[in-house]
Amino acid sequence: MKLKFVGMAALALSIGMAGMNPGAMAQSSSGTAAFPKNQTLQPLAAQVQPATVHNSKSAPAQHIPLSDVASARSFAAVTATDNTYGSNTSPGTAEEISTDTTIPGYIDQQGGARWYYTNVTSSLKLTAFLSTGTSNVDYDLALYRLNTATSTLEQVSYSSKGAGQYELLSYLATPGYYFISVTSYQGSDTTNPFVLFTTLSDSYDQNEPDDNPFFAKDRGTAPFISQQNIDNLLDEDWTKITLNAQSKVNLRLNNTSSNGSYVIQLWDANLQSLGSLAQNADGQITLPAGSYYIQVYAPSTFDITTPYTLSVNYQNAAIARVAVSEITSDRGVQGFIDYGYGKKWRVGYNITVKGRAFDATGVPVGNGIVTVGVQTRVGNNTVVVNGNTDSLGYFSIPMNIGPAAGQYSYRGPVSTHYFDIIPIVFLSNNKQLNADINSLYHYAYSIN
Numbered sequence: 001m002k003l004k005f006v007g008m009a010a011l012a013l014s015i016g017m018a019g020m021n022p023g024a025m026a027q028s029s030s031g032t033a034a035f036p037k038n039q040t041l042q043p044l045a046a047q048v049q050p051a052t053v054h055n056s057k058s059a060p061a062q063h064i065p066l067s068d069v070a071s072a073r074s075f076a077a078v079t080a081t082d083n084t085y086g087s088n089t090s091p092g093t094a095e096e097i098s099t100d101t102t103i104p105g106y107i108d109q110q111g112g113a114r115w116y117y118t119n120v121t122s123s124l125k126l127t128a129f130l131s132t133g134t135s136n137v138d139y140d141l142a143l144y145r146l147n148t149a150t151s152t153l154e155q156v157s158y159s160s161k162g163a164g165q166y167e168l169l170s171y172l173a174t175p176g177y178y179f180i181s182v183t184s185y186q187g188s189d190t191t192n193p194f195v196l197f198t199t200l201s202d203s204y205d206q207n208e209p210d211d212n213p214f215f216a217k218d219r220g221t222a223p224f225i226s227q228q229n230i231d232n233l234l235d236e237d238w239t240k241i242t243l244n245a246q247s248k249v250n251l252r253l254n255n256t257s258s259n260g261s262y263v264i265q266l267w268d269a270n271l272q273s274l275g276s277l278a279q280n281a282d283g284q285i286t287l288p289a290g291s292y293y294i295q296v297y298a299p300s301t302f303d304i305t306t307p308y309t310l311s312v313n314y315q316n317a318a319i320a321r322v323a324v325s326e327i328t329s330d331r332g333v334q335g336f337i338d339y340g341y342g343k344k345w346r347v348g349y350n351i352t353v354k355g356r357a358f359d360a361t362g363v364p365v366g367n368g369i370v371t372v373g374v375q376t377r378v379g380n381n382t383v384v385v386n387g388n389t390d391s392l393g394y395f396s397i398p399m400n401i402g403p404a405a406g407q408y409s410y411r412g413p414v415s416t417h418y419f420d421i422i423p424i425v426f427l428s429n430n431k432q433l434n435a436d437i438n439s440l441y442h443y444a445y446s447i448n
């Protein structure tokens with residue numbers, strides 16, 4: 001068969017991996033080359049309007065019977081019309097491909113298809129990635145396992161996103177022949193090739209395969225913490241969540257690896273991006289009722305040996321009030337004391353503000369965000385720190401407020417204490433909360 005040959009430079013350009021060795025894409029754990037997927041990285045919005053759910057396109061046929069399946073090689077022997085772009089337009093004329101190799105191809109008419117097959121010899125995770133080349137065609141990707149007993153190609157995975165989007169699927173393959181179809185749902189292009197790339201992973205996390213929204217791990221309405229890893233640079237881990245009512249959703253991706261760096265991208269049910277969130281950062285977004293997808297991926301580097309932790313939970317009411325239970329401190333000062341200006345917490349430089357948050361009816365608010373603000377006298381320094389409430393509404397927020405000036409004094413039995421009286425405020429969603437304290441004794445020093 002004839003595959004129209006495309007120089008590596010043109011190919012790299014067409015899928016956005018300038019100067020990159022595609023084999024390294026799957027095998028290197030610390031590559032820094034550009035990622036082949038074009039992702040728009042918009043910061044997570046604070047609030048999202050309801051969207052209409054469109055009808056998704058029908059999935060490809062589940063099973064395809066084959067007329068002659070004596071052996072895999074016999075497929076190539078089935079006659080088909082050779083043409084400029086290759087003859088692999090049906091399962092019977094599928095072209096054998098090797099993993100970790102970029103396969104360029106063309107579809108010359110809407111509704112057309114290209115077929116490939118590969119022999120997987122041991123149990124491995126098989127990943128297939130399709131870049132469509134241009135944005136005005138909608139090609140889809142499907143994976144079939146050959147059932148030799150029934151001479152049937154059984155569909156085991158697919159990826160069918162909209163026009164201009166890459167397709168990605170994975171499958172935990174047992175030994176056998178696997179067929180991959182690239183089909184045109186809309187349009188065709190004989191100038192810019194699509195590019196198919198497959199790779200095998202021998203280690204992967206327990207939620208695989210979950211590489212696209214169609215195979216996302218469905219977490220329903222419950223909060224969850226998921227520990228997974230990125231096992232190759234193409235690996236994506238998708239999770240589906242559902243909200244029964246408008247909710248504040250808290251997202252966090254913890255990653256301690258110094259070799260791999262990951263990103264969360266949030267999608268609505270129509271696969272419209274709602275924004276992204278960097279690793280090791282707190283994100284909160286208010287979403288209308290509906291289903292959403294959380295995608296974790298590696299823009300440029302991954303580390304298979306260090307799992308990441310994805311935490312998702314929901315704040316079900318607005319915080320209206322906080323009650324402070326304790327403020328702990330360094331510099332040997334502590335206590336809820338009276339220096340002559342009423343009882344206040346006495347604090348040094350590094351403090352931890354502990355308490356509980358409640359809604360307007362007095363019910364504790366779990367998974368909320370509480371902001372603590374303090375203004376010190378030295379340089380009128382304002383310190384603002386965000387913290388999260390746990391599932392029962394408790395918070396513990398460390399902050400470094402720095403030194404005090406010592407504008408006030410208190411003569412004790414053995415020494416005189418110098419301190420400032422400084423304001424402390426609590427906020428949530430940029431609104432000040434009712435609180436049982438509004439000022440602190442900021443301890444400076446004492447003189448005997």
Ligand SMILES: [Ca+2]
Nearest residue numbers: 138139140161
């Ligand atoms: Ca598509």
Ligand SMILES: [Ca+2]
Nearest residue numbers: 205229230237
């Ligand atoms: Ca994974």
Ligand SMILES: [Ca+2]
Nearest residue numbers: 210211236237
């Ligand atoms: Ca995955």
